[in-house]
Amino acid sequence: MAASISPSRSRLVTALLVAPAGLFFFFLLILPLVVVIIYSFGARAEAGGYAPAFTLENYANLPARGRVFFNTLTLAPLGTLLTALIAYPLAYFLAVKANEKLRTLLLVLVIVPFWTSQLLRYYAWIMILGAKGIPNWLSFIGFADVRILNTPTAVLIGAIYGFLPLMILPIYVSLEKLDKRLLEASADLGADARRTFLQVTLPLSLPGVATGSMLVFILLMGEYILPSFLGGGKVFFIGNALVDLFLQSRNWPFGAAVSTAMVAIMFVTIALYMRFVLSRGDVRRAALV
Amino acid sequence: MRVYAACIYVFLYAPIALIVVFSFNAGHYAMDWQGFSVEWYGKAFSNPVLVKALVTSLVVASSTAVIATVVGTLCALGLERMRGWLRQLFDALIYIAIMVPGVVIGIATLIAFVTLFDVVNPALETLGMARLQMGLWTVIAAHVLFNLAVVVLIIRARLAGMDRSLVEASEDLYATPFATFRQVVLPALMPSILAGLLLSFTFSFEDFIITFFVAGPNTTLPIYMYSSIRRGVTPEINAIGTAVLLTSLALLMLAQFLLRTRSKGG
Numbered sequence: 001m002a003a004s005i006s007p008s009r010s011r012l013v014t015a016l017l018v019a020p021a022g023l024f025f026f027f028l029l030i031l032p033l034v035v036v037i038i039y040s041f042g043a044r045a046e047a048g049g050y051a052p053a054f055t056l057e058n059y060a061n062l063p064a065r066g067r068v069f070f071n072t073l074t075l076a077p078l079g080t081l082l083t084a085l086i087a088y089p090l091a092y093f094l095a096v097k098a099n100e101k102l103r104t105l106l107l108v109l110v111i112v113p114f115w116t117s118q119l120l121r122y123y124a125w126i127m128i129l130g131a132k133g134i135p136n137w138l139s140f141i142g143f144a145d146v147r148i149l150n151t152p153t154a155v156l157i158g159a160i161y162g163f164l165p166l167m168i169l170p171i172y173v174s175l176e177k178l179d180k181r182l183l184e185a186s187a188d189l190g191a192d193a194r195r196t197f198l199q200v201t202l203p204l205s206l207p208g209v210a211t212g213s214m215l216v217f218i219l220l221m222g223e224y225i226l227p228s229f230l231g232g233g234k235v236f237f238i239g240n241a242l243v244d245l246f247l248q249s250r251n252w253p254f255g256a257a258v259s260t261a262m263v264a265i266m267f268v269t270i271a272l273y274m275r276f277v278l279s280r281g282d283v284r285r286a287a288l289v
Numbered sequence: 290m291r292v293y294a295a296c297i298y299v300f301l302y303a304p305i306a307l308i309v310v311f312s313f314n315a316g317h318y319a320m321d322w323q324g325f326s327v328e329w330y331g332k333a334f335s336n337p338v339l340v341k342a343l344v345t346s347l348v349v350a351s352s353t354a355v356i357a358t359v360v361g362t363l364c365a366l367g368l369e370r371m372r373g374w375l376r377q378l379f380d381a382l383i384y385i386a387i388m389v390p391g392v393v394i395g396i397a398t399l400i401a402f403v404t405l406f407d408v409v410n411p412a413l414e415t416l417g418m419a420r421l422q423m424g425l426w427t428v429i430a431a432h433v434l435f436n437l438a439v440v441v442l443i444i445r446a447r448l449a450g451m452d453r454s455l456v457e458a459s460e461d462l463y464a465t466p467f468a469t470f471r472q473v474v475l476p477a478l479m480p481s482i483l484a485g486l487l488l489s490f491t492f493s494f495e496d497f498i499i500t501f502f503v504a505g506p507n508t509t510l511p512i513y514m515y516s517s518i519r520r521g522v523t524p525e526i527n528a529i530g531t532a533v534l535l536t537s538l539a540l541l542m543l544a545q546f547l548l549r550t551r552s553k554g555g
Contacts, residue, residue: 013367018367021361021363031401032404112541123514124304218388222391222392228519239498
């Protein structure tokens with residue numbers, strides 16, 4: 001260490017380096033989140049907004065928005081599950097079967113749609129699922145008056161479309177890391193392809209499935225544009241209720257209670273998930289492979 | 290297996306292709322092909338509201354990108370030098386900023402600004418100064434918050450993969466810490482810094498939900514697009530969409546390329 005400086009000066013430099021970011025996090029994230037929790041116990045002011053009070057009324061009122069909680073908490077897990085089921089075979093194809101030279105290109109092609117505007121991608125599905133899209137084609141082959149847009153099905157299709165790339169990647173990574181000698185060993189011991197898959201490949205790739213599912217589930221729970229575009233005025237998520245409560249009906253304390261409940265549900269789910277899924281011995285061992 | 294893979298790729302790209310194809314539609318309705326025309330591009334780019342929204346978005350996104358990248362890079366460098374609970378606190382903050390849904394970030398920043406206005410505005414009024422209100426600066430501040438966390442993660446990944454012996458060699462050659470930073474660390478970080486810039490530009494440019502909460506009377510491109518899509522689908526949206534799509538794809542490829550040279554260099 002030729003040009004060493006005093007420890008106290010070094011600490012000052014460190015503090016100055018992280019200070020701007022710390023200020024952003026403190027004033028725009030932590031403080032407001034604490035304020036949201038305080039608001040959730042307050043009352044609605046006459047003109048909308050917040051009036052100081054201490055009441056549990058906002059939480060007692062949550063069932064008034066039970067519908068959006070129900071939609072979110074059924075469609076988000078279901079969407080996650082369907083996305084995982086559809087993503088797995090493709091991730092398997094990319095990691096195990098695909099041509100080595102094409103693999104990188106195919107992977108990039110999976111990621112690209114995820115980086116394009118979410119507004120536009122769901123807009124495209126309004127065109128596809130709307131009256132002039134698939135229902136129109138179906139009517140040519142005799143299925144008249146099929147409605148897809150503004151139903152839970154449309155929201156699920158959008159969820160799969162929107163998050164497929166995010167699910168494929170972690171599964172691909174876990175399958176790609178898989179030691180191919182294990183597959184040979186399994187075959188040498190007389191297991192057929194199906195048995196090797198079920199007893200070796202699938203268990204070892206579960207950490208990827210678990211990671212992808214958690215990411216997709218978290219993002220789906222907070223969705224706003226997806227239910228707004230593909231659910232029309234009918235299938236609303238918690239995010240839509242929050243926009244309504246904060247920007248239209250201006251019932252901030254109730255909105256604060258709804259968002260506190262949403263974040264609480266998210267964190268509890270993540271904690272349970274880590275406790276029961278990610279901590280399972282075989283999954284954890286496989287994550288180390 | 291191959292057929293399945295092909296189907297998935299069609300599923301992923303057909304909607305995007307549809308947007309592009311119908312942006313060249315001569316007709317007035319999005320899904321009603323009337324022949325090839327570029328008239329919607331002309332209409333879109335001579336619509337003053339739209340052009341203003343585009344300019345607003347560009348201003349917001351470039352300011353956000355620069356601020357988030359500078360603050361995020363400094364933070365990542367600082368965190369490298371930190372140990373103990375304070376560092377863990379920052380790690381937790383970064384993950385919270387990334388995991389908390391956009392809607393909640395929007396609400397939190399809205400509340401932060403409104404609270405600030407309540408405190409500051411009466412004082413400003415007695416001093417005869419202009420009141421604070423929602424504007425581009427509130428949008429930029431909120432965007433910096435979530436892009437900052439992304440930048441920290443990118444820069445930290447690069448720092449972790451960096452060859453420490455170069456820094457040590459520089460110190461052994463009597464370089465001051467600042468000279469070491471400028472001549473060794475900064476050049477090594479450059480690809481990641483540029484990638485951080487491009488990513489935060491893209492995220493900010495495409496953000497709808499956070500902007501929706503804190504934009505006040507301002508309209509950004511996603512807000513304009515959101516409200517016109519809610520009114521109904523028209524080829525004009527396809528035309529803007531195609532233009533945005535191609536621009537962001539170009540930026541992302543550039544970011545990808547930079548992150549890739551990083552891994553080769555390391």
